[in-house]
Amino acid sequence: MLQFNDLSRSLVAFDQNSTEIAAIELSLDKWLVGAIVPGITRDPLKALAPDPEALLKLLYRWRDEAVKAGCKIKRIAVGFEAGRDGVWLARWLRDRGIEAYVIHPTSIPVSREQRRAKTDRLDISLLKRSLLGWLRGEKKHCSMVAIPTLAEEDAKRPHRERAQLVGKRTGIVNRMKATLVRLGIRGFNPRLRKAPERLAGLQTPEGSPIPPNTLGELIREMQHLGFINEQIKQIEDERLRQLHDAPQTAHNDRVQHLVRVKSLGIETADMLASEVFPRQYRDQRAVARYAGLTGSPDESGRRRREKGLPKAGYARVRRGMIKLAWRFLMYQPDSALVQWYRARVAAGKKPTVAIVALARKLLIALWRLVTIGEIPQGWVVG
Numbered sequence: 001m002l003q004f005n006d007l008s009r010s011l012v013a014f015d016q017n018s019t020e021i022a023a024i025e026l027s028l029d030k031w032l033v034g035a036i037v038p039g040i041t042r043d044p045l046k047a048l049a050p051d052p053e054a055l056l057k058l059l060y061r062w063r064d065e066a067v068k069a070g071c072k073i074k075r076i077a078v079g080f081e082a083g084r085d086g087v088w089l090a091r092w093l094r095d096r097g098i099e100a101y102v103i104h105p106t107s108i109p110v111s112r113e114q115r116r117a118k119t120d121r122l123d124i125s126l127l128k129r130s131l132l133g134w135l136r137g138e139k140k141h142c143s144m145v146a147i148p149t150l151a152e153e154d155a156k157r158p159h160r161e162r163a164q165l166v167g168k169r170t171g172i173v174n175r176m177k178a179t180l181v182r183l184g185i186r187g188f189n190p191r192l193r194k195a196p197e198r199l200a201g202l203q204t205p206e207g208s209p210i211p212p213n214t215l216g217e218l219i220r221e222m223q224h225l226g227f228i229n230e231q232i233k234q235i236e237d238e239r240l241r242q243l244h245d246a247p248q249t250a251h252n253d254r255v256q257h258l259v260r261v262k263s264l265g266i267e268t269a270d271m272l273a274s275e276v277f278p279r280q281y282r283d284q285r286a287v288a289r290y291a292g293l294t295g296s297p298d299e300s301g302r303r304r305r306e307k308g309l310p311k312a313g314y315a316r317v318r319r320g321m322i323k324l325a326w327r328f329l330m331y332q333p334d335s336a337l338v339q340w341y342r343a344r345v346a347a348g349k350k351p352t353v354a355i356v357a358l359a360r361k362l363l364i365a366l367w368r369l370v371t372i373g374e375i376p377q378g379w380v381v382g
Contacts, residue, residue, distance in 0.1 A: 007144040014135045020063055020073050021135065023127035024055070024080040025120045026089075031055065034124035036132065037062045039069030045124065052092050059098065079131040081105045082145045090147050100147075103130060106312060107143040146279055155251045155274040159267060162235045163316075165228050172225045176218055183210065196222050239270065250278075254370055261366070262380040263331030264324065271320050276363070277370050284364040291317040293360040309356065318359075325359040335378035337361055 017038050025032040033055065035044045044062055048054050063073045078093055079101040090100035108130050110116070133141035176190045184205040189195060199218055202210055210218070243252050243266075251273050258269035281287045288294050292313015298305050309318070332338055337358060344354045368374045375381055 007146060009137045009139055010135050018072055019075040019077060020066060021132055022059060022078045023124055023131055025123050026080055026083060026085050032120045032124055033058060034128055035062055036128055037066050039066045039071035052089060075099060077135060079103050079127060087147045102145040102147060104143040104145050152278050158235050158239050159270045162232055165232050169225060169228045172221050176221050179214060179218060190225060257370055260382045263327045268320055268324055275317055287364055287367045288360045290314060291321055291363055293318060293356060321359040321363050322355060325355050325362055328362060332380060336376060
Protein backbone atom coordinates (compact mmCIF):
# COMPACT_ATOMS: atom_id res chain seq x y z
CA MET A 1 0.00 0.00 0.00
CA LEU A 2 1.24 3.49 -0.83
CA GLN A 3 2.09 5.35 2.39
CA PHE A 4 1.61 9.07 2.78
CA ASN A 5 4.83 10.80 3.80
CA ASP A 6 4.14 13.66 6.22
CA LEU A 7 7.92 14.27 6.56
CA SER A 8 7.88 13.44 10.28
CA ARG A 9 9.96 10.31 9.58
CA SER A 10 11.54 8.54 6.66
CA LEU A 11 9.58 5.78 4.98
CA VAL A 12 12.61 4.37 3.12
CA ALA A 13 14.49 1.35 4.49
CA PHE A 14 17.75 2.51 6.04
CA ASP A 15 21.10 0.68 5.99
CA GLN A 16 23.72 2.66 7.87
CA ASN A 17 26.58 0.51 6.54
CA SER A 18 25.90 1.72 3.00
CA THR A 19 24.78 5.31 3.68
CA GLU A 20 26.93 8.38 4.02
CA ILE A 21 25.21 10.92 6.31
CA ALA A 22 26.25 14.57 6.32
CA ALA A 23 24.95 17.60 8.20
CA ILE A 24 25.71 21.21 7.29
CA GLU A 25 25.72 24.24 9.56
CA LEU A 26 25.11 27.15 7.17
CA SER A 27 26.31 30.65 7.96
CA LEU A 28 27.16 33.79 6.01
CA ASP A 29 30.94 33.30 5.93
CA LYS A 30 31.38 29.52 5.99
CA TRP A 31 29.70 26.13 5.90
CA LEU A 32 30.67 23.60 8.56
CA VAL A 33 30.12 20.04 7.30
CA GLY A 34 30.10 17.00 9.57
CA ALA A 35 29.49 13.43 8.51
CA ILE A 36 29.00 9.84 9.59
CA VAL A 37 30.85 7.72 7.04
CA PRO A 38 30.83 3.89 7.12
CA GLY A 39 34.28 2.36 7.50
CA ILE A 40 35.83 5.54 8.92
CA THR A 41 36.40 5.57 12.68
CA ARG A 42 36.73 9.34 12.97
CA ASP A 43 33.85 11.78 12.62
CA PRO A 44 34.83 13.91 9.59
CA LEU A 45 34.41 17.64 10.06
CA LYS A 46 35.33 20.27 7.51
CA ALA A 47 34.82 24.03 7.20
CA LEU A 48 34.18 25.28 3.67
CA ALA A 49 33.54 28.54 1.93
CA PRO A 50 29.87 28.85 0.87
CA ASP A 51 30.44 26.94 -2.37
CA PRO A 52 28.12 24.08 -3.46
CA GLU A 53 30.73 22.64 -5.84
CA ALA A 54 33.25 22.36 -2.99
CA LEU A 55 30.58 20.68 -0.88
CA LEU A 56 29.89 18.14 -3.60
CA LYS A 57 33.62 17.34 -3.95
CA LEU A 58 33.88 16.87 -0.18
CA LEU A 59 30.94 14.44 -0.10
CA TYR A 60 32.45 12.43 -2.96
CA ARG A 61 35.85 12.40 -1.26
CA TRP A 62 34.38 10.92 1.92
CA ARG A 63 32.47 8.41 -0.20
CA ASP A 64 35.73 7.32 -1.87
CA GLU A 65 37.37 6.91 1.55
CA ALA A 66 34.53 4.63 2.61
CA VAL A 67 34.93 2.56 -0.57
CA LYS A 68 38.67 2.18 0.11
CA ALA A 69 37.77 0.97 3.62
CA GLY A 70 35.62 -1.77 2.08
CA CYS A 71 32.15 -0.19 2.43
CA LYS A 72 30.01 0.25 -0.67
CA ILE A 73 28.11 3.54 -0.48
CA LYS A 74 24.65 3.38 -2.06
CA ARG A 75 23.15 6.57 -0.56
CA ILE A 76 24.39 9.99 0.38
CA ALA A 77 21.95 11.83 2.68
CA VAL A 78 22.54 15.49 3.52
CA GLY A 79 20.56 17.62 5.96
CA PHE A 80 20.66 21.19 7.18
CA GLU A 81 18.42 23.52 9.15
CA ALA A 82 15.91 25.77 7.43
CA GLY A 83 17.10 29.36 7.71
CA ARG A 84 18.11 32.41 5.76
CA ASP A 85 19.58 30.40 2.87
CA GLY A 86 16.21 28.85 2.11
CA VAL A 87 16.01 25.55 0.25
CA TRP A 88 17.97 26.29 -2.92
CA LEU A 89 20.88 24.09 -1.80
CA ALA A 90 18.56 21.11 -1.32
CA ARG A 91 17.20 21.53 -4.86
CA TRP A 92 20.75 21.88 -6.21
CA LEU A 93 21.95 18.70 -4.48
CA ARG A 94 18.89 16.71 -5.54
CA ASP A 95 19.52 17.63 -9.16
CA ARG A 96 22.92 15.94 -8.77
CA GLY A 97 21.64 12.72 -7.23
CA ILE A 98 22.20 13.58 -3.56
CA GLU A 99 19.39 13.06 -1.04
CA ALA A 100 18.96 16.47 0.56
CA TYR A 101 16.64 17.32 3.43
CA VAL A 102 15.81 20.58 5.17
CA ILE A 103 15.26 20.10 8.90
CA HIS A 104 12.60 22.14 10.67
CA PRO A 105 14.54 24.02 13.38
CA THR A 106 11.77 23.92 15.99
CA SER A 107 11.55 20.13 15.77
CA ILE A 108 15.13 19.56 16.99
CA PRO A 109 15.23 18.86 20.74
CA VAL A 110 17.86 20.85 22.64
CA SER A 111 19.15 20.79 26.20
CA ARG A 112 17.08 22.81 28.68
CA GLU A 113 20.10 23.85 30.74
CA GLN A 114 20.12 27.56 31.46
CA ARG A 115 23.66 28.22 30.23
CA ARG A 116 24.14 25.38 27.79
CA ALA A 117 27.11 25.66 25.48
CA LYS A 118 26.34 26.44 21.84
CA THR A 119 28.93 26.23 19.09
CA ASP A 120 28.86 25.19 15.45
CA ARG A 121 30.56 21.91 16.36
CA LEU A 122 27.89 21.12 18.94
CA ASP A 123 25.16 22.10 16.48
CA ILE A 124 26.63 19.76 13.86
CA SER A 125 26.57 16.89 16.34
CA LEU A 126 22.92 17.62 17.14
CA LEU A 127 21.99 17.85 13.46
CA LYS A 128 23.69 14.54 12.68
CA ARG A 129 21.89 12.82 15.53
CA SER A 130 18.54 14.26 14.43
CA LEU A 131 19.07 13.33 10.78
CA LEU A 132 20.18 9.81 11.71
CA GLY A 133 17.08 9.23 13.83
CA TRP A 134 14.83 10.56 11.07
CA LEU A 135 16.42 8.26 8.49
CA ARG A 136 15.88 5.31 10.81
CA GLY A 137 12.16 6.08 10.77
CA GLU A 138 11.88 7.03 14.43
CA LYS A 139 8.57 8.78 15.08
CA LYS A 140 8.61 12.40 16.22
CA HIS A 141 12.40 12.53 16.18
CA CYS A 142 12.43 15.62 13.97
CA SER A 143 10.48 16.95 11.00
CA MET A 144 11.55 17.95 7.54
CA VAL A 145 10.46 21.01 5.60
CA ALA A 146 8.62 20.43 2.34
CA ILE A 147 10.92 21.64 -0.46
CA PRO A 148 8.94 23.69 -2.99
CA THR A 149 9.86 24.07 -6.61
CA LEU A 150 11.28 27.36 -7.80
CA ALA A 151 7.91 28.24 -9.38
CA GLU A 152 6.02 27.48 -6.15
CA GLU A 153 8.49 29.57 -4.18
CA ASP A 154 8.19 32.45 -6.63
CA ALA A 155 4.38 32.36 -6.45
CA LYS A 156 4.58 33.38 -2.78
CA ARG A 157 6.43 36.62 -3.49
CA PRO A 158 3.57 38.91 -4.69
CA HIS A 159 1.27 38.58 -1.68
CA ARG A 160 4.21 38.65 0.75
CA GLU A 161 5.59 41.80 -0.84
CA ARG A 162 2.14 43.35 -0.82
CA ALA A 163 1.75 42.54 2.89
CA GLN A 164 5.08 44.25 3.62
CA LEU A 165 4.06 47.33 1.64
CA VAL A 166 0.69 47.50 3.39
CA GLY A 167 2.52 47.40 6.71
CA LYS A 168 4.79 50.25 5.62
CA ARG A 169 1.77 52.22 4.43
CA THR A 170 0.09 51.78 7.80
CA GLY A 171 3.25 52.96 9.54
CA ILE A 172 3.44 56.13 7.42
CA VAL A 173 -0.22 56.95 8.02
CA ASN A 174 0.15 56.45 11.77
CA ARG A 175 3.27 58.63 11.92
CA MET A 176 1.55 61.43 10.01
CA LYS A 177 -1.51 61.31 12.26
CA ALA A 178 0.68 61.32 15.37
CA THR A 179 2.63 64.34 14.09
CA LEU A 180 -0.57 66.27 13.44
CA VAL A 181 -2.09 65.31 16.79
CA ARG A 182 0.97 66.79 18.54
CA LEU A 183 0.00 70.08 16.88
CA GLY A 184 -3.63 69.71 17.93
CA ILE A 185 -4.88 68.79 14.43
CA ARG A 186 -7.31 65.88 14.27
CA GLY A 187 -9.54 64.36 11.63
CA PHE A 188 -7.01 64.48 8.78
CA ASN A 189 -6.89 61.27 6.74
CA PRO A 190 -3.63 60.99 4.74
CA ARG A 191 -5.07 58.19 2.59
CA LEU A 192 -7.75 60.35 0.92
CA ARG A 193 -7.22 61.31 -2.70
CA LYS A 194 -7.16 65.08 -2.01
CA ALA A 195 -5.08 64.79 1.17
CA PRO A 196 -1.91 66.32 -0.41
CA GLU A 197 -3.88 69.39 -1.46
CA ARG A 198 -5.43 69.82 2.00
CA LEU A 199 -2.15 69.37 3.84
CA ALA A 200 -0.75 72.84 3.10
CA GLY A 201 -3.96 74.54 4.28
CA LEU A 202 -4.14 72.91 7.71
CA GLN A 203 -3.92 75.14 10.76
CA THR A 204 -3.33 74.53 14.44
CA PRO A 205 -6.05 75.38 17.02
CA GLU A 206 -4.16 78.67 17.62
CA GLY A 207 -4.79 79.61 13.99
CA SER A 208 -1.16 79.33 12.85
CA PRO A 209 -0.04 77.18 9.89
CA ILE A 210 1.99 74.01 10.29
CA PRO A 211 5.65 74.88 11.08
CA PRO A 212 7.92 74.66 8.00
CA ASN A 213 10.09 71.75 9.14
CA THR A 214 7.07 69.71 10.18
CA LEU A 215 5.30 70.56 6.93
CA GLY A 216 8.34 69.43 4.94
CA GLU A 217 8.41 66.15 6.83
CA LEU A 218 4.70 65.57 6.17
CA ILE A 219 5.09 66.37 2.47
CA ARG A 220 7.90 63.81 2.16
CA GLU A 221 5.84 61.24 4.04
CA MET A 222 2.94 61.95 1.70
CA GLN A 223 5.19 61.41 -1.33
CA HIS A 224 6.45 58.17 0.18
CA LEU A 225 2.85 57.11 0.77
CA GLY A 226 1.97 57.78 -2.86
CA PHE A 227 4.97 55.77 -4.04
CA ILE A 228 3.97 52.78 -1.89
CA ASN A 229 0.38 52.98 -3.13
CA GLU A 230 1.66 52.87 -6.69
CA GLN A 231 3.79 49.80 -5.95
CA ILE A 232 0.81 48.03 -4.37
CA LYS A 233 -1.26 48.80 -7.46
CA GLN A 234 1.50 47.42 -9.70
CA ILE A 235 1.53 44.14 -7.77
CA GLU A 236 -2.25 43.82 -7.94
CA ASP A 237 -2.37 44.64 -11.66
CA GLU A 238 0.41 42.16 -12.43
CA ARG A 239 -1.40 39.43 -10.49
CA LEU A 240 -4.60 40.03 -12.44
CA ARG A 241 -2.65 39.96 -15.69
CA GLN A 242 -1.08 36.61 -14.81
CA LEU A 243 -4.47 35.15 -13.91
CA HIS A 244 -5.81 36.28 -17.27
CA ASP A 245 -2.82 35.17 -19.36
CA ALA A 246 -2.14 31.79 -17.70
CA PRO A 247 -5.37 30.55 -16.07
CA GLN A 248 -4.46 26.86 -16.41
CA THR A 249 -1.37 26.86 -14.20
CA ALA A 250 -1.75 25.02 -10.89
CA HIS A 251 -1.52 28.15 -8.77
CA ASN A 252 -3.88 30.25 -10.89
CA ASP A 253 -6.37 27.40 -11.12
CA ARG A 254 -6.51 27.20 -7.32
CA VAL A 255 -6.97 30.97 -7.08
CA GLN A 256 -9.87 30.88 -9.54
CA HIS A 257 -11.55 28.08 -7.56
CA LEU A 258 -11.24 30.03 -4.33
CA VAL A 259 -12.42 33.44 -5.55
CA ARG A 260 -15.72 31.87 -6.58
CA VAL A 261 -16.60 31.67 -2.87
CA LYS A 262 -18.44 34.79 -1.76
CA SER A 263 -16.47 36.70 0.94
CA LEU A 264 -13.14 35.40 -0.32
CA GLY A 265 -11.19 38.05 -2.23
CA ILE A 266 -8.28 37.62 -4.56
CA GLU A 267 -5.68 38.59 -1.94
CA THR A 268 -6.77 35.89 0.52
CA ALA A 269 -7.20 33.40 -2.33
CA ASP A 270 -3.66 34.09 -3.54
CA MET A 271 -2.28 33.63 -0.02
CA LEU A 272 -4.06 30.30 0.46
CA ALA A 273 -3.21 29.05 -3.03
CA SER A 274 0.50 29.73 -2.58
CA GLU A 275 1.06 29.13 1.13
CA VAL A 276 -1.33 26.33 2.10
CA PHE A 277 -2.76 24.27 -0.71
CA PRO A 278 0.40 23.35 -2.68
CA ARG A 279 1.37 21.09 0.25
CA GLN A 280 0.20 17.52 0.74
CA TYR A 281 -1.61 16.81 4.01
CA ARG A 282 -2.35 13.52 5.67
CA ASP A 283 -5.82 14.57 6.85
CA GLN A 284 -7.87 17.59 7.86
CA ARG A 285 -6.19 17.76 11.26
CA ALA A 286 -2.87 18.30 9.54
CA VAL A 287 -4.38 21.22 7.58
CA ALA A 288 -5.57 22.94 10.76
CA ARG A 289 -2.30 22.18 12.54
CA TYR A 290 -0.26 23.74 9.74
CA ALA A 291 -2.19 26.98 10.12
CA GLY A 292 -1.88 26.96 13.91
CA LEU A 293 -5.65 26.85 14.39
CA THR A 294 -5.68 23.91 16.80
CA GLY A 295 -5.57 24.14 20.57
CA SER A 296 -2.66 23.55 22.91
CA PRO A 297 -4.00 21.57 25.91
CA ASP A 298 -2.12 21.39 29.20
CA GLU A 299 -2.99 18.18 31.03
CA SER A 300 -1.14 16.72 33.98
CA GLY A 301 -2.82 14.60 36.65
CA ARG A 302 -6.08 16.33 37.59
CA ARG A 303 -5.13 19.57 35.87
CA ARG A 304 -6.98 20.21 32.64
CA ARG A 305 -6.72 23.55 30.89
CA GLU A 306 -6.43 24.98 27.40
CA LYS A 307 -3.54 27.35 26.72
CA GLY A 308 -5.01 28.75 23.51
CA LEU A 309 -3.60 28.63 20.01
CA PRO A 310 -0.12 27.15 19.60
CA LYS A 311 2.76 29.24 18.31
CA ALA A 312 4.04 26.47 16.03
CA GLY A 313 1.53 27.14 13.24
CA TYR A 314 1.92 29.48 10.30
CA ALA A 315 1.09 32.92 11.69
CA ARG A 316 0.50 34.48 8.26
CA VAL A 317 -2.15 31.89 7.41
CA ARG A 318 -3.68 32.00 10.89
CA ARG A 319 -4.17 35.77 10.78
CA GLY A 320 -5.60 35.61 7.27
CA MET A 321 -8.07 32.86 8.16
CA ILE A 322 -9.36 34.64 11.26
CA LYS A 323 -9.98 37.79 9.20
CA LEU A 324 -11.72 35.68 6.57
CA ALA A 325 -13.91 34.06 9.24
CA TRP A 326 -15.25 37.46 10.32
CA ARG A 327 -16.04 38.34 6.70
CA PHE A 328 -17.64 34.94 6.22
CA LEU A 329 -20.20 35.78 8.90
CA MET A 330 -21.38 38.78 6.88
CA TYR A 331 -21.34 37.36 3.35
CA GLN A 332 -22.43 33.74 3.98
CA PRO A 333 -25.13 34.07 6.70
CA ASP A 334 -27.12 31.05 5.47
CA SER A 335 -24.23 28.60 5.40
CA ALA A 336 -24.10 25.68 7.82
CA LEU A 337 -20.79 26.90 9.26
CA VAL A 338 -22.22 30.31 10.16
CA GLN A 339 -25.29 28.68 11.71
CA TRP A 340 -22.97 26.47 13.75
CA TYR A 341 -21.02 29.53 14.92
CA ARG A 342 -24.16 31.44 15.95
CA ALA A 343 -25.44 28.43 17.88
CA ARG A 344 -22.16 28.17 19.78
CA VAL A 345 -22.21 31.87 20.66
CA ALA A 346 -25.85 31.67 21.72
CA ALA A 347 -24.92 28.78 24.03
CA GLY A 348 -22.45 31.01 25.86
CA LYS A 349 -19.20 30.55 23.93
CA LYS A 350 -17.09 33.69 23.62
CA PRO A 351 -17.24 35.08 20.07
CA THR A 352 -13.45 35.50 19.92
CA VAL A 353 -13.00 31.84 20.83
CA ALA A 354 -15.74 30.58 18.52
CA ILE A 355 -14.33 32.57 15.57
CA VAL A 356 -11.09 30.58 15.78
CA ALA A 357 -13.06 27.34 15.60
CA LEU A 358 -14.96 28.75 12.63
CA ALA A 359 -11.67 29.70 10.93
CA ARG A 360 -10.41 26.14 11.44
CA LYS A 361 -13.55 24.59 9.96
CA LEU A 362 -13.49 27.11 7.13
CA LEU A 363 -9.90 26.28 6.21
CA ILE A 364 -10.68 22.56 6.14
CA ALA A 365 -13.76 23.21 3.98
CA LEU A 366 -11.69 25.28 1.53
CA TRP A 367 -9.06 22.52 1.41
CA ARG A 368 -11.75 19.99 0.50
CA LEU A 369 -13.15 22.39 -2.08
CA VAL A 370 -9.76 22.73 -3.80
CA THR A 371 -8.76 19.06 -3.58
CA ILE A 372 -12.02 17.17 -4.26
CA GLY A 373 -14.40 19.94 -5.34
CA GLU A 374 -16.78 19.52 -2.39
CA ILE A 375 -19.02 22.57 -1.83
CA PRO A 376 -20.23 22.79 1.79
CA GLN A 377 -23.90 23.17 2.63
CA GLY A 378 -25.33 26.64 2.16
CA TRP A 379 -22.27 28.22 0.57
CA VAL A 380 -22.82 30.89 -2.09
CA VAL A 381 -20.40 30.08 -4.91
CA GLY A 382 -20.26 32.09 -8.09
